[in-house]
Amino acid sequence: MSAEQERPRDHDRLRSSLHDLADIAEPADMYERAVTRSRRIARKEAAVGTGAAMVVLVVLASGLWQMPHGKQQNVPVAAAPQSASSVLPSLSSTAQSSGSASSATPGDKDDSPARPPRPDKPANKPKPAKPKSRTLSDMPGHVFYAEHGTGPDVVRMSPSDGNTEVVLSDAPSSVGISPDGYRIAYVSDGKLLVSEAGGETKQVAANIDAVGQAPVWSPEGSRLLVAESAPGVLDLESGEITPLPEGLASGQHFRWSGDGSTLVYATSYCGLKVAGAEAGTSTTVPVLGDKQPQDNPDGLAACKPTSVDATGARVTVPLQTTGEQTTGTDTADAVIDTATGDLAVLPVSGSVVGAVFDTDGNLLVRTEDDGKTLLSLFGPDNTLKVQAKEPASVRGLDLLAYTR
Amino acid sequence: MDAREADYAHFVRTRTHALLRSAYLLTGDQHLAEDLVQEALARTHRAWQRLEKTENAEAYARKVMYHAQVSFWRRPKVAEVMPADFEPDHETGGDDHSDATVERLVLRRALLTLSAKQRAVIVLRFFEDHTEAESAQLLGVSVSTVKTQTARALDRLRAMLPDLRMLADAPEAGR
Numbered sequence: 001m002s003a004e005q006e007r008p009r010d011h012d013r014l015r016s017s018l019h020d021l022a023d024i025a026e027p028a029d030m031y032e033r034a035v036t037r038s039r040r041i042a043r044k045e046a047a048v049g050t051g052a053a054m055v056v057l058v059v060l061a062s063g064l065w066q067m068p069h070g071k072q073q074n075v076p077v078a079a080a081p082q083s084a085s086s087v088l089p090s091l092s093s094t095a096q097s098s099g100s101a102s103s104a105t106p107g108d109k110d111d112s113p114a115r116p117p118r119p120d121k122p123a124n125k126p127k128p129a130k131p132k133s134r135t136l137s138d139m140p141g142h143v144f145y146a147e148h149g150t151g152p153d154v155v156r157m158s159p160s161d162g163n164t165e166v167v168l169s170d171a172p173s174s175v176g177i178s179p180d181g182y183r184i185a186y187v188s189d190g191k192l193l194v195s196e197a198g199g200e201t202k203q204v205a206a207n208i209d210a211v212g213q214a215p216v217w218s219p220e221g222s223r224l225l226v227a228e229s230a231p232g233v234l235d236l237e238s239g240e241i242t243p244l245p246e247g248l249a250s251g252q253h254f255r256w257s258g259d260g261s262t263l264v265y266a267t268s269y270c271g272l273k274v275a276g277a278e279a280g281t282s283t284t285v286p287v288l289g290d291k292q293p294q295d296n297p298d299g300l301a302a303c304k305p306t307s308v309d310a311t312g313a314r315v316t317v318p319l320q321t322t323g324e325q326t327t328g329t330d331t332a333d334a335v336i337d338t339a340t341g342d343l344a345v346l347p348v349s350g351s352v353v354g355a356v357f358d359t360d361g362n363l364l365v366r367t368e369d370d371g372k373t374l375l376s377l378f379g380p381d382n383t384l385k386v387q388a389k390e391p392a393s394v395r396g397l398d399l400l401a402y403t404r
Numbered sequence: 405m406d407a408r409e410a411d412y413a414h415f416v417r418t419r420t421h422a423l424l425r426s427a428y429l430l431t432g433d434q435h436l437a438e439d440l441v442q443e444a445l446a447r448t449h450r451a452w453q454r455l456e457k458t459e460n461a462e463a464y465a466r467k468v469m470y471h472a473q474v475s476f477w478r479r480p481k482v483a484e485v486m487p488a489d490f491e492p493d494h495e496t497g498g499d500d501h502s503d504a505t506v507e508r509l510v511l512r513r514a515l516l517t518l519s520a521k522q523r524a525v526i527v528l529r530f531f532e533d534h535t536e537a538e539s540a541q542l543l544g545v546s547v548s549t550v551k552t553q554t555a556r557a558l559d560r561l562r563a564m565l566p567d568l569r570m571l572a573d574a575p576e577a578g579r
Contacts, residue, residue: 011530015530017508018511020504020507021428021512022429023425024434024512025427025428027424028421029420030438033438040446149545150474151521151545151549152545170549
């Protein structure tokens, strides 16, 4: 019998106290306010949800998505890049949409992360790359996953033996996994904490805000990029935080390239910028977040880079649409060329449900196809090193990071 | 106003107070509660056509409200609470009415020291009387998270509210 059932009277007391307290809430007529707010949301969405699927098909056909990497140039489209349309389907679809939407129940749809619908596969059958190995244990390093929703457990899966372990339960904030895979940084009540595998948890800084900036490890693992009131770099040895140059202070979701030379970050309008790690100037990644339809016909946006390759040439993002809220998924499903803003065509079949670079520039791609979930590890030269079935123990979790 | 809009207006005018009561427990403040309910009602307005029954609409609005309040990426807005607020009121011996008022204030402050998620599970489980599974579904978290958060929240409330004899008999078994 649970403790709860043993103490019904205690809980009755809590119940009645909560009801007493709720009585303080005064009635209010919210109709005008709610409708005004609804119209404001509608205006924000107006630029987005037009003919989304059509646009995707046109773009696919135009070959605009090809990424300028020699070896990949002629690989046909496999997982069609996701794009366009509105997010949070049940929240944002317009009241004018056709009746075919029928009876969405409040319980289900808006639970799914903010993802545009996937377009159908192109007519030409994709030709996925051939892996050098199909054995999971040939994949080096560690793969990290997180549960959906708030307070997720963070799980480490070791491909060498397929075992998983929870490295942090009920994560109180976004987390940063160290490049060696043995430390995890997170923020609890403003305190920046670092937990070591099999070791203790240490507080390394205070007054840190993890909402716009997860703690991000420098490639060599001695520094953490965090946000106090503005983003800065914490030296773990000295405990000192050096603010980023002023020109970068308004950026969010900074990520380091594997060689430490470059930072990629998001702007408040869900575009991406690239900056030298030491410099105060940055360049804008084209297309994404651009509000001009002629420059960004699909209304693509990236509110949150999640990882950068070795040199800053490519970045993984959850692909979103302009005007979309930044809430929703934290899991990248697209690879963007930072020089052109183009989406990489990944030579895999099925739908990409996760993509992340490690500091060496390897790209781990997670795909779903016919109910099977596969992990594909591409080297920095885009060769498919390993492609293997993912262990069932991490089903339902989101891909978070890939480390040594 | 067309029929659908009239239905929505009716829904808002009949259910707002109930939503505000929950929102007040989540935020500890009338204005913040109104902001939260406004957002939930606006999102419900956007989705109104697909919500066939009013019951669906209310469940939908509540779900939006809870998600917004515990969202990972959105700092929850709650009333400020200072540590000194926990000093027990030494002027005991007042009449029942003032005791009740003090009790409410102390509970409000205790709730505000919980994390947003802990507060949400307390409100869902003990104010709205949802099961653990329903609460998990509404918050978009696992049942085990609801269990652990509820246990932690109750521990914390017990520790903070000894004078109230709320949840008085500390559990000796079953934990």
